[in-house]
């Protein structure tokens with residue numbers, strides 16, 4: 001069975017508590033359950049992480065590079081700011097897909113670019129929690 005890692009960045013543990021007009025009303029645990037269901041249909045072994053700490057996210061990217069066949073990442077705010085997270089993604093050989101729940105291009109200008117986007121195969125943005133499911137489907141086809 002192929003191993004897929006999903007990594008979620010800072011503040012995504014707050015999903016479902018406020019700004020539902022931007023991020024929907026599902027919690028991250030709801031999204032994790034949806035992803036686990038989809039992974040099992042696709043016969044993928046899934047690990048699902050969230051952290052507010054940049055270094056922890058980087059360590060999980062490095063670990064995925066060694067132990068997994070595919071990586072899906074919602075870098076959240078660090079996508080817009082972290083050269084270090086981009087460097088970690090550039091250093092791994094497995095395919096990575098970036099997901100954003102909201103459509104970052106419809107929002108403030110500072111959200112229109114991500115450093116991490118330069119290091120991934122592609123970006124899915126604006127589909128809410130469905131974006132994670134689409135990323136899993138894309139990953140299943142890629143690997």
Ligand code: CA2
Pocket residue numbers: 010011012014015016017018019023074075076077078099100101102103104111
């Ligand atoms: O749309 C996305 O998935 C984002 O990655 C979410 C990040 C934002 O900085 C990116 O520009 C786009 C923010 C995650 C914070 O989510 C919260 C949700 C509810 C309450 C508080 C924070």
